[in-house]
Amino acid sequence: MPRRTAIVGVGQTFHRARRPDVNIGELCTESVRAALQDAGISMGDVQAFVVGNMELFEGRYVQDMWQADFIGAAGKPGIRVTTGGTTGATLACVAFEFVASGVFDTVMAVGFEKQSEGDTRAGLKTVSDPLWIRWLTTGAIGYFSRQARYYMRETGAPEAMGSVVRIRLAEHARRNPHAHLRMDLRRVEDALEAPYLIPPLRQTDMCPASEGACAIVVTCEDLAQRMPQKPVWVKDWITVHKEAMYIRGGRHSVADLEMAASRLFKRNGISKPMEEISVAEIYAPSTWAELEWLEAYGFCQKGQAWRLEEKGSFYFDREFPVNPSGGVVCTNPIGATGLIRVAECALQLRGDAGEHQILRKPTLGFATAWGGSGWTVAVLLSAAKN
Amino acid sequence: MKVGIVAVSQTQFGQHSQWRPQELTYLAVKEALGRAGLSFREDYEFIVTCSSDHWDGKTLSDVEHGEVAGAHLGPGEVKVAMDGANAVLLGAVKILSGRARKVLVTACCKETQVLDPSVIENFGFHVPYQQLLGLDFLQAGALQASVYMHRYGLSREQLARVAVEERNASLANPRMLKKDKLTLQEVMKAKMLAFPITDQEVRPPCDGACAMILAEEGLARQLTDRPVWITGFGSCYEKHNLGDRDLASPSALSVASREAVKMAGIRDLAKQIDLFEISEHFSYQLPLWLEGMGICQKGKGPEAWSSSKLESPFLKPVNPSGGLLSGVPRYVAGANRVLEAFLQLRGEAGGVQVQGEPKVALAHGTYGPAAQHHCVIILERGF
Numbered sequence: 018m019p020r021r022t023a024i025v026g027v028g029q030t031f032h033r034a035r036r037p038d039v040n041i042g043e044l045c046t047e048s049v050r051a052a053l054q055d056a057g058i059s060m061g062d063v064q065a066f067v068v069g070n071m072e073l074f075e076g077r078y079v080q081d082m083w084q085a086d087f088i089g090a091a092g093k094p095g096i097r098v099t100t101g102g103t104t105g106a107t108l109a110c111v112a113f114e115f116v117a118s119g120v121f122d123t124v125m126a127v128g129f130e131k132q133s134e135g136d137t138r139a140g141l142k143t144v145s146d147p148l149w150i151r152w153l154t155t156g157a158i159g160y161f162s163r164q165a166r167y168y169m170r171e172t173g174a175p176e177a178m179g180s181v182v183r184i185r186l187a188e189h190a191r192r193n194p195h196a197h198l199r200m201d202l203r204r205v206e207d208a209l210e211a212p213y214l215i216p217p218l219r220q221t222d223m224c225p226a227s228e229g230a231c232a233i234v235v236t237c238e239d240l241a242q243r244m245p246q247k248p249v250w251v252k253d254w255i256t257v258h259k260e261a262m263y264i265r266g267g268r269h270s271v272a273d274l275e276m277a278a279s280r281l282f283k284r285n286g287i288s289k290p291m292e293e294i295s296v297a298e299i300y301a302p303s304t305w306a307e308l309e310w311l312e313a314y315g316f317c318q319k320g321q322a323w324r325l326e327e328k329g330s331f332y333f334d335r336e337f338p339v340n341p342s343g344g345v346v347c348t349n350p351i352g353a354t355g356l357i358r359v360a361e362c363a364l365q366l367r368g369d370a371g372e373h374q375i376l377r378k379p380t381l382g383f384a385t386a387w388g389g390s391g392w393t394v395a396v397l398l399s400a401a402k403n
Numbered sequence: 404m405k406v407g408i409v410a411v412s413q414t415q416f417g418q419h420s421q422w423r424p425q426e427l428t429y430l431a432v433k434e435a436l437g438r439a440g441l442s443f444r445e446d447y448e449f450i451v452t453c454s455s456d457h458w459d460g461k462t463l464s465d466v467e468h469g470e471v472a473g474a475h476l477g478p479g480e481v482k483v484a485m486d487g488a489n490a491v492l493l494g495a496v497k498i499l500s501g502r503a504r505k506v507l508v509t510a511c512c513k514e515t516q517v518l519d520p521s522v523i524e525n526f527g528f529h530v531p532y533q534q535l536l537g538l539d540f541l542q543a544g545a546l547q548a549s550v551y552m553h554r555y556g557l558s559r560e561q562l563a564r565v566a567v568e569e570r571n572a573s574l575a576n577p578r579m580l581k582k583d584k585l586t587l588q589e590v591m592k593a594k595m596l597a598f599p600i601t602d603q604e605v606r607p608p609c610d611g612a613c614a615m616i617l618a619e620e621g622l623a624r625q626l627t628d629r630p631v632w633i634t635g636f637g638s639c640y641e642k643h644n645l646g647d648r649d650l651a652s653p654s655a656l657s658v659a660s661r662e663a664v665k666m667a668g669i670r671d672l673a674k675q676i677d678l679f680e681i682s683e684h685f686s687y688q689l690p691l692w693l694e695g696m697g698i699c700q701k702g703k704g705p706e707a708w709s710s711s712k713l714e715s716p717f718l719k720p721v722n723p724s725g726g727l728l729s730g731v732p733r734y735v736a737g738a739n740r741v742l743e744a745f746l747q748l749r750g751e752a753g754g755v756q757v758q759g760e761p762k763v764a765l766a767h768g769t770y771g772p773a774a775q776h777h778c779v780i781i782l783e784r785g786f
Contacts, residue, residue: 019501040530066640072456072484076526081485082771083529085640086647092658094638095776096493099456099484101463107481111493118499143461148423256479261470276476390466392480 019117021402023241023248026056026234027360032197032227032348035133041080042087045129045230048353049088052125052232057245063234064121066095067111069104069128070352073143076135088127088232101144102300102388103256104128105231105355106396110254112235122237129230130350137226137351144390146261155215157302158223160263162215165305167269169217172320174308179222180208181326182304183346189333190343192372195357197227197348222304222346229350231357238402249363252381252399255281258392270391274313277385277395282315285397287381291316295379296365297339298358300386304346311339314385314395338375341365355386359396366400406495407623407630407785409616410439411742416580416611416730418515424459424612425467428452428511431614432472439616439626441505444473447616448503450480453490453510453734457523460516472509472614486682487613488737488768488778492636494617504619510739511612512732520608528772529643538645540684541605543772545597547650548687552599554651555702559599562705563590565686566604566728568712573725575754578743580609580730604686606727606736613738615745628786631748635667635781645773656695656769656777667781669763673698676781677761678747679711679721680740682769683728689721692767696779720757723747737768741780748784760784 028051030036030044039047053060066088068081081097084090100107108126115124138156145151168174184205190196202208202221211221241248257277259270278290287293297316301307308322316337317325325331333341340346342361345354362382364370382398412434414427422430436443450472454464461467465482474480483490487510494506517523521539528534551557567587573579585603593601616626623630639662641655642648660672669675683689690704698718699707711718724743731739744764746752764782 042529069484071462073462078457078523078525078527079485079771082527082640082775083643085775086529086643090640091642092654093640094659094662095640096489096638097484098481098493100465100480100482111481111496114496114500114502117501118496120496120499140462144463144466146467147461256481257476258469258474258480260475261466272476389463390470392474 020119021238022113022116022251023236023238024233024251024363025236025241025244025246025248026052027363028052028055028232029195029357029360030229031195032229032350034225034227036131036228041075041129041131042084044131044228045084045127046087048230048232049125049127052234055246056234058234060089062123063089063125065093065115065124066090067108067124067126068095068097069099069108070130071101071104071140072099073140074135074137074351075131100388102351103355103386103392103394104352105357106359106384106386106394108356109233109359109396110394113251113254116235116237122240124235125232126235126356127230127232128353128356130352131228132226133228158214158218161223161303161306162218164269164309165217165303168305168309172323174323176217177205177209178308178323178326179217179219179304180205182307183208183221185332186340186344186346189341189373190347193342196343198225218303224302224345224349227348227350229353231353231360233356233360247367249366250399250402252397253281253285254396256394259390261390263390271309271313273391273393274310277393278314281395281397291337294381294383295377296341296362296375297383298342298362299340300345300355300358302345302349307339307344333373334376338377341370341373341375355394358384358386362398366398404499405620406498406633407618407620408633408745409618409623409626409630410435411613411615411745412438413578413613413739413742414611416609416732419513419610424454424511424513425471427513427610427612428468428509429471431612432507432509435614435616441616444477447478447505447507449478449497449506450474451483451490451494451497451506451508452480453483453487453738455484455512455734458512458514458517468509468511472507485776486737486768486770486778487735487739488741488766488780489638491738491741491780492638492778495633495636498617498619504622506617507614508617508738509612509614510735512734513610514608514732515610532644538772540772541600542597543645544685545600546645547773548599548685550650551687551691557705560591562599562686563587563604565689565708566590569722569726569728572723572755573729576725577753579725580607582729600685606684607730609730609732611732611735613735613742615742629749630785631745632783632785633780634783635663636779637662637666638776638778641775643775650773652701653691653695653774656692657697659777659779660696663779663781669781672696673718676763676765677719678744678757678764679719680724680744680764681722681767682736682740683726686728688774689726723755723757737778740766740768744782748782
């Protein structure tokens with residue numbers, strides 16, 4: 018019988034474009050220390066480690082090996098999993114599984130990225146198949162400008178919508194001390210002055226390259242109840258992948274997102290996700306993706322997300338808070354990003370998010386990660402044990 | 404609940420210029436699914452792949468390996484970016500956690516497309532203290548071998564014998580890289596790569612993939628009448644900085660094997676385990692790992708290993724398959740150890756089948772500079 022699993026501690030570094038003051042190991046250590054402190058435990062209580070990042074982005078090899086000395090994994094069991102953009106969320110899922118299976122009682126997941134040490138764009142370009150589509154690959158910007166144009170065409174959303182989303186995220190990020198871009202963007206007109214990357218995608222619509230790390234402590238029911246922090250219970254999680262040829266036939270597809278959320282909600286008896294889920298931390302690398310994906314996850318009808326955005330429904334203090342942390346558009350240390358979504362959700366459900374704490378009563382949290390050829394990991398967290 | 408292995412498959416190892424990495428994985432997946440009677444994408448809930456971005460030459464190598472394993476809008480996928488034995492371990496954890504009832508595990512590496520492995524390996528050392536020394540895994544291994552020989556007064560010949568026995572054992576193994584018979588003289592006179600390691604005492608680079616189907620107890624019994632159970636597993640990191648480690652005493656392996664046998668309810672490793680399939684990337688590692696697992700006293704590894712080849716041994720067969728020195732791709736290595744042990748327990752190992760119906764086997768995988776991470780898996784015959 019699988020055991021109940023809970024998140025009892027989270028830790029994040031401060032995120033910047035460059036952190037020349039620390040090396041990768043030291044960066045990870047900051048998040049590990051923060052997570053241990055938050056959980057009120059010592060390193061001796063952690064039985065195993067789950068670690069990961071983007072394998073190629075720092076231009077390094079087997080990072081887990083030399084991370085071991087820094088994060089305290091030396092002399093302990095550990096595994097390294099890397100699934101691209103979803104790495105962070107996958108780390109959390111593997112940690113849940115280690116605890117749920119009864120193999121370990123307390124596990125720490127650590128994700129990081131230090132992009133200034135390598136060339137992210139060069140690394141990302143090699144995602145595409147070298148025989149068929151690498152020559153026309155334009156990295157994340159190419160993919161998401163296409164996605165934005167598709168969303169505008171399908172739903173009739175005006176071009177300014179990207180900037181409307183950005184203003185909300187900027188407001189959220191200013192309230193989150195851990196966010197990377199805490200810009201003073203307050204009016205849509207100001208955001209619309211940002212230069213185009215590839216139209217209709219503007220610089221302000223796209224996520225930054227951040228450096229930072231995140232760690233969480235996952236433990237079993239017995240121990241969770243004896244720990245100082247209010248446990249956040251892990252309700253369910255799912256992974257759905259998509260084919261490697263993600264632009265085959267010119268089609269744009271979010272079938273992986275739709276399948277992940279519909280399966281997850283169905284097996285947890287969630288029929289009205291926007292009413293039953295109190296906070297969503299979704300991994301959307303661009304403002305436009307956030308709109309389209311809220312629809313794909315089934316929170317609202319197709320074409321409705323931008324109208325709700327216009328009404329301001331997704332602000333942290335409104336009816337359905339989306340990315341109260343400022344989201345991926347404000348902070349993106351890739352290997353940690355998915356884990357930050359899970360950690361931020363946990364903070365919200367605990368009521369410990371500080372200035373960006375949602376006003377709605379936190380009951381269920383929905384955290385996702387996205388990456389690869391368009392694949393997704395979704396996690397459902399709960400404030401109550403059930 | 405127990406986890407069973409119900410079917411395995413493996414491509415031929417060698418230089419496969421005609422196949423892309425994911426095509427190698429597909430060959431293995433197709434074969435394994437066929438043997439278990441499962442249909443592609445439909446009949447399993449999760450996929451654990453094992454590959455390396457660096458050796459595949461692309462970011463997110465599991466985009467392709469996952470797809471050919473059936474991940475498109477089907478079972479979920481996770482990639483393990485370390486030795487293949489860890490993929491088997493994670494597959495077992497998936498089932499024990501109740502997240503899946505059947506799991507497909509794959510491992511693949513196309514090593515021969517990398518012209519100079521030492522460039523990649525060098526980036527696996529910590530900057531600035533060790534990378535700038537120009538170390539690669541061969542040199543780290545050579546340092547470890549030197550410490551080991553010096554500490555216990557071992558001779559080069561004792562280590563060279565390991566390479567000879569391993570390689571010659573593999574001649575009868577249809578699944579290994581095809582090679583000629585080797586003599587002690589040849590190894591002793593072979594080109595010195597980094598003292599004391601010659602070019603006959605390293606795992607030769609090659610390409611290949613393997614796949615296996617894991618299932619929870621009840622399903623495993625339905626899928627095969629001859630399941631093999633995974634009864635225990637353990638893994639452990641050692642310190643990274645070579646200067647912080649006692650290289651002649653692999654403490655991470657001691658922890659990993661202790662945890663694995665504890666989980667499997669085994670008290671005496673040497674007596675209760677009938678068969679060992681161990682990962683040795685260099686000849687010195689085989690005896691050193693035997694010491695690390697506590698099978699024999701420190702410094703007595705070469706003698707213990709020789710004993711496993713005798714008529715009345717104190718140690719049961721070690722690497723009857725021929726070991727990694729016979730040619731197994733990195734990343735596939737640990738999974739291949741599990742696969743060979745599985746075949747032995749089922750009595751299907753062909754020309755290298757050991758006598759006397761082995762019941763319990765130990766499979767081991769390792770990776771990193773001077774073998775920084777170890778993973779041990781205990782298998783038991785379930786029929």
